[in-house]
Amino acid sequence: MRSSLIGMNCGPRRRRRGSTYLFVIAALLLAAWVAVARGQEARLQVLGDPRDIFVDQPVLVQVLVEFSQRCETPTLPDLPDCSVRFAGVGPDSTFRMDINGQVTESRQRSYRFELIPRRLGRFEIPPIDVQADGRVIQTQSASFEARRDDAGELVRAKIVGPDKPIFAGQQVELSLEIQVRCPALERRDQRGQSRIRLDAAETWRYLNAAALAPFTTYRSQGAISLPEDSGVLSQWYVYRLVERVVASQPGPLRFDGLTVRMRYPLEYGIDSFGLLTNTVITRVRDVAVEPEYGNLTVLPLPEQGRPADFSGAVGTFTVRSAITPGDARVGDPLELMVDIRGDGPLDSLPPPRLELHPDITASFRIPDTPPAGETIRSARGDEPLVRRYRFTLRPLRPLSELPPIRYSYFDPQRAAYAVAIAPAAPLRVTTADRVSDADVVGLAGRNTEAAQPTEQSEPGLRPMTSVAAALRAARTDVSRTEALVAVAAPPAVVGVICLAGWIVRRRRRSPRLRERRALRAAQRRIRAAARRSPRECAEAVHAALVAYLAERRGEPPGRYVGREGAALLTACGAPAEITVRWTETVEAAEAASFGGMVQPSAEALVQRAERVLAEVAGVRMA
Numbered sequence: 001m002r003s004s005l006i007g008m009n010c011g012p013r014r015r016r017r018g019s020t021y022l023f024v025i026a027a028l029l030l031a032a033w034v035a036v037a038r039g040q041e042a043r044l045q046v047l048g049d050p051r052d053i054f055v056d057q058p059v060l061v062q063v064l065v066e067f068s069q070r071c072e073t074p075t076l077p078d079l080p081d082c083s084v085r086f087a088g089v090g091p092d093s094t095f096r097m098d099i100n101g102q103v104t105e106s107r108q109r110s111y112r113f114e115l116i117p118r119r120l121g122r123f124e125i126p127p128i129d130v131q132a133d134g135r136v137i138q139t140q141s142a143s144f145e146a147r148r149d150d151a152g153e154l155v156r157a158k159i160v161g162p163d164k165p166i167f168a169g170q171q172v173e174l175s176l177e178i179q180v181r182c183p184a185l186e187r188r189d190q191r192g193q194s195r196i197r198l199d200a201a202e203t204w205r206y207l208n209a210a211a212l213a214p215f216t217t218y219r220s221q222g223a224i225s226l227p228e229d230s231g232v233l234s235q236w237y238v239y240r241l242v243e244r245v246v247a248s249q250p251g252p253l254r255f256d257g258l259t260v261r262m263r264y265p266l267e268y269g270i271d272s273f274g275l276l277t278n279t280v281i282t283r284v285r286d287v288a289v290e291p292e293y294g295n296l297t298v299l300p301l302p303e304q305g306r307p308a309d310f311s312g313a314v315g316t317f318t319v320r321s322a323i324t325p326g327d328a329r330v331g332d333p334l335e336l337m338v339d340i341r342g343d344g345p346l347d348s349l350p351p352p353r354l355e356l357h358p359d360i361t362a363s364f365r366i367p368d369t370p371p372a373g374e375t376i377r378s379a380r381g382d383e384p385l386v387r388r389y390r391f392t393l394r395p396l397r398p399l400s401e402l403p404p405i406r407y408s409y410f411d412p413q414r415a416a417y418a419v420a421i422a423p424a425a426p427l428r429v430t431t432a433d434r435v436s437d438a439d440v441v442g443l444a445g446r447n448t449e450a451a452q453p454t455e456q457s458e459p460g461l462r463p464m465t466s467v468a469a470a471l472r473a474a475r476t477d478v479s480r481t482e483a484l485v486a487v488a489a490p491p492a493v494v495g496v497i498c499l500a501g502w503i504v505r506r507r508r509r510s511p512r513l514r515e516r517r518a519l520r521a522a523q524r525r526i527r528a529a530a531r532r533s534p535r536e537c538a539e540a541v542h543a544a545l546v547a548y549l550a551e552r553r554g555e556p557p558g559r560y561v562g563r564e565g566a567a568l569l570t571a572c573g574a575p576a577e578i579t580v581r582w583t584e585t586v587e588a589a590e591a592a593s594f595g596g597m598v599q600p601s602a603e604a605l606v607q608r609a610e611r612v613l614a615e616v617a618g619v620r621m622a
Helices: 002-039 200-204 437-446 468-473 480-509 511-529 534-553 563-571 576-595 599-617
Strands: 042-046 059-068 082-089 093-099 102-117 121-125 129-132 135-138 142-146 155-160 171-181 184-189 192-197 217-227 233-246 260-270 279-289 297-299 317-324 327-329 334-342 374-377 384-395 399-402 405-411 416-422 425-430
Touching: 042 142, 059 129, 059 142, 082 563, 082 576, 155 260, 155 279, 171 217, 171 260, 200 217, 200 233, 317 405, 317 425, 334 405, 511 534, 511 599, 534 563, 534 576, 534 599, 563 576, 576 599
Parallel strands: 184 260, 317 416, 327 425
Antiparallel strands: 042 059, 059 102, 082 102, 093 102, 121 142, 129 135, 155 171, 171 233, 184 192, 217 233, 260 279, 317 334, 334 384, 374 384, 399 425, 405 416
16 A cells, blocks of 8 residues: 555656756757857858859858857958959847846847859858957858859840831831740659750740830740750740830940840759649749840931921821811911821921921911920820821911921931922911001091090099090009009019028928938937936937938838848948948847846947947938
């Protein structure tokens, strides 16, 4: 009986001992992991796939600093036959561990550099010294090998134009032809090596169509076989995009910024169910190629044979005119409508030069300002059909018809100037009714009695009269100076008020004034934060620094929270040291607002914020 009771009491104790052992083992494993991690405090890494490093292509190198609270920006030494540039601060993370109430915090920072190798072969990056937490940490060395860029063996592009010469101002149809080697994706696993091919539609999805502007109209696709250097035929997919463009300037025809970009697939995998029908691309290569233009050249318009009324139209055009109303008198306004059709750029087509046509200027008064035309499009709205101009003319003499309207243009098909003529249109213009001097004198004599002033009038009102002598003898009670003041004073007062308001608004929108206001506001908030509790002080300092950037840029208050502030400083050309100190100060204030701190730390945080604020205030922000 006693032995059974002892056995019953030992069971719970053994279970409690097992839980304690598990807890101790987990703590030892965690401490061992921290010790190992602390041994790798700084690393030099070459990012990306080492198989995708090519000559004259950027390579990203990263210096990763782990388990440190403060770190200075490292410097990468110059490498022979390789350009080195600091690319900015990369992503970072914070590690916080609480053991028996003692909080240990460490951070992981990354600094990135852009390297561009200028030759083939291997490049060695020596170890780098990093200043972290008051001591020097040395990274390991790194290396990479630059290969010849074989992007042309994967993707090719060329611009195809017409066989005839192209002239400046001509609208031509060009096509962008993209050739992509049929992707043969490989997969290696325990079952061996397998390969699949993507069809033309699937391959098109890996091309960046947004970067192909101005070519936006997808016309066709197909497949061709091209010989390799070894004599073996390989399959290529061909994509053709067509666009109508205007050759604006003489010289070689080029499109600035046109680059064919593609994420060329290289390897694939399968899903968790092992179905080959659900393939997943596991490795791609970013390829960018410039299109070949061949001998596409834009010729200037010839000077020989250019008409005097030529306004720059290039193409083949027809003209039609109409004038309304068809029956008018001399001096009445008439509306002349000119419609121009053709294969040229109708949206930018200049109006006809009526002021250079003697038969038009001899019969009509033409407005000095040329009219703004309108383009009439098709029912779908994508194809221009007619360019229409409306002129307001006033006839100077009787007419029986509207003279022909001439429109000069350059025909690129015949490489010569031509004239489109709208035939004469029916128009009836008659003289205006005239009143003779005798009729005017007789009318005045007959109305003399009627024009005599009446003696009956209301008090304060002068009697009306139409006699010329009485009107000349009459005087006004308003002097010329008073009339001038009454006319000129209201506009002058309104102008002064508008000018003052404009000056006030401009001063409020002034970038320098906005920067000074933002700096003074941030300084007031930081000084006020020093009188609060440590947690509230950290929160106020963080809000003041974040609000300073937003108010200085005229953005909403929460625009530059987190990494956005460092990104703004980097974009504005701020030194890397200032960017790092700003980021560390903001993150320290944010962390203290959640975790709390003691009063001496709060005072140090305020002083640190004031120093970094003064440094950032000296950075120019466009």
